Amino acid sequence: MEYSSNDDFQDMSLTKFESMLKTNDVLFFDSSEFENIIHHYLENGKIALAKKAIKLGLQQHPTSINLSLFKIEIYILENKFDDANTLLDDLHNLEPNNEEIYIQKANVLSKQDMHQEAINALLIALDLSQAPDDDGDLYGLIGMEYLFLDQFENALIYFKKCLDVNLTDYSALHNVMYCFDFLDQNQEAIDFLNVYLDKNPYCEVAWHQLGRQYFAIKQYEKANASFDFAIISDDTFIGAYIEKGKVLEKLKKYTEAIENYKITLALDDPTSFALLRIGHCYEKLGEDDLAVQFFDRTVKEDPLLDKGWIAITKFYIKHQNYQKALYFINKAVNIDNDNVLYWKLYAQINQRLNFLEEAERGYKHALDLGNYELDTWLSRTDILINLGEYEASIFNLLQSLEFYPESAEIEYRLGGLYFKLLQTDKGHYHLKNGLRINADYDFIIEELFPCLLNKPMVKNIISTSKKSSN
Template sequence: MKEQDYHADREELKELLRQYENLRAGKVHAFLEEEAFERIIDHFDEIDDFPKALEVAETGLEYFPFSSQLLIKNADLLIVTRKYQEALELLDRALLFDSSDINIPILKTDAYLALDQQEKAVEILEEALHRFEGEDRQELLFELADVYDDYEEFDKVFDCLKLILEEDLTNEEALYKICFWTDFTGRNEESIRLHQHIIDEHPYCELAWFNLGAAYQGLKLYEKAVDAYQYAIAIDEKFDYAYRNMGDAYIRLRQYKEAIEVLEKVVELTRPEEVIYEAIGHCFHRLHNYAQARFHYRKASHMNPDDSKLYYKISLTYIDEGQWEQAVKQLENAMRIHRNVPEYNLAMGECKMNLDHYKEAIQYFSLVVKQRPRNVNGWEALIKCLYQKELFEEACTQCLAALQATEGKPVFLFYYTAALSGAGKWKEAMLQLERAMERAPKLLKKFVELNPAVLQNNQVVDIIARHKKSKKN
């Protein structure tokens, strides 16, 4: 039946095209109705023959000069062919004949935006909002939201979507869009109030529950977010984005077993994604299940072999197990892709140091210090490495450089004390320990970690005791 209708429509269109060509050629022809011109215009529009479509529209207006539909179609084609002022003139004429056609303000908006007259486009839409109701008004609000988006007035985009939902509580397009714009504008409290109202009226609207969860998540209220997502999946058990966001919320709550469970549900429901496998790997890593962490990190890396971060994460699981050589192999993979990432060099330096390859370790730590001179971690690693290798003079030099680069971080006074004592400069070391204890006594453990035997030295014990006593007083 459908095939017969299709062939009938095709034959009818062929006949209309023949009659139109006869009309243009001045031959004997049947009278073409207004609707016939509209159909011929649509035909040429569909096949992207805009000059021909425009010709038909102009011809149609010669016969039906008061047709708002032909004026609108003509204006639409003029906009496509960048004749914006001509289009606006035709739309003004169309408005005189039919002020109830929503295409008029929408096309006017397109023309003014093309002329870079955003204020005028907004004015047209806002004026039209007073004349339309229901679905037409909502369509105009979506148009207005797009205008504000183009001109980066993002709070007003949120306002438009909120208005739509206040009029149509379960408008699916608005519910999808407002979730993004809530996160983008940070208007989470408003979103919570809006979606709680929607849920009061429509308790089985899974998108409203999802958006409520996302707004709670934006405020770092992760337990409330989880509750909202659970309602969403109770309504729609295949709502993969709810599982995905719930997984993130559980990770923030450090509930890694629960996170793994819901993230595995995401894998079950959708096409595998690198980011999901990486998140599952992260959870297993936090649970100290290093084999499973590696398994999932590797799955992610197979999907994106150019992501150096994944090889780095695999290396960290080996580092946590003390498997230094395996960690080095993974870091080499990471550094083949991105050579100068400070975290990679820092991890490689740690591996080399634990493998007693001190010269290489010092080189890696030195690179980190060069890349991030104000970062404490790189300096700490370098100084500890020099101290362990008993390069005390060089450690002293690097402590002074670290103090200067980090604007006098007191931790380096303790390291300087250790390096001076290692170099046999005991008197100066005790002076530095006094300074360090005055500045940050809680960091004493950093000094003791380097050489626990110092607690057997009477001078060191006296300085520590004196500062503890003065603190009590």
């Protein structure tokens, strides 16, 4: 459906229509005026006014196919698919060769997750099209339906057809690249973009995408050159400066990377990503004061960005300033209590500070949130052992066995704990298990349960096992 591009004409029609609604006067509009009015309301999300315009439009122009098609759009928005299909059938009987009817039919089918049927309807619309040079939108709709079906090769075919119709359809270009990315076809994407750029050499979007593809296959010099061309094509293209900064970091050109990130700060409001990367670059250059300054700006700019809190916390851990690290990780935990990474750092810092109860609480939180890494189970166990919480240690280890049934580190600890609690049968069983899995890990007994090495039974189990393995 075509809509008038005359803004003054449309404004006059809208003013006249809204005046009519206020006064209850009945004024005449031609069908194209109604179409423009309805289109305006739908574009601006004013569904109630669009429905009024459709109703009045059909009262004045009951045979208008286009106005009926707008009614179908409303039915689709309201999930009234049966009503939409009934009206579509009526319209099809009136105009069986109207491509818009098939497009709306496809829309109904797509909303009901019948994507192959939607494609079939769109292909009919394509056959009925009277203007092949304007079929880009149809190709795009077919491409999107193939995306819904995860048929990326077919989607790629149709998004490419969009670009054949309209070289500057950058939405289609992004979809083409999305398909290439999903298919892990970096070289094919590069070949496609080079051909595309021969036809459209000043397209900053294509240069940017080409740089991303070279970056993905670690051809950093070519990626850098591509981002340079993107910037030449549009020197306000923030994404190109960001990507160029990332490439320069890979090339260890940290000062140049900082310059590019800082350009983005001048072009627009600071982004937490750029601030964070600048901080990391200064850290690589050994300029710690500037690094921590930008990490601090990062968390102030975006308190929900976990990478910012992790960066500033790890900075202080690296410099063994555990009190300062604890200060920042406490702030992070207060903002997002369900972040596993925060709780792991919280536990590790408290452990370094010998705040064992707090460290144990941190590891427990991490486990409760689904962090089932072996080191989390073991770290919590070792703290519980230090706290004399032997029963809790055993319970923790038995839970970890469900995830790591053949872990020598777990078995040695269980063996030692059961001997500690004088449950010698269980101690014997788990210690032998540990020795069977990996005899070299017997140092765990010496480190965590040194007093057990004086017990004849424990010494005998270890020595017998080592002799038999030799």
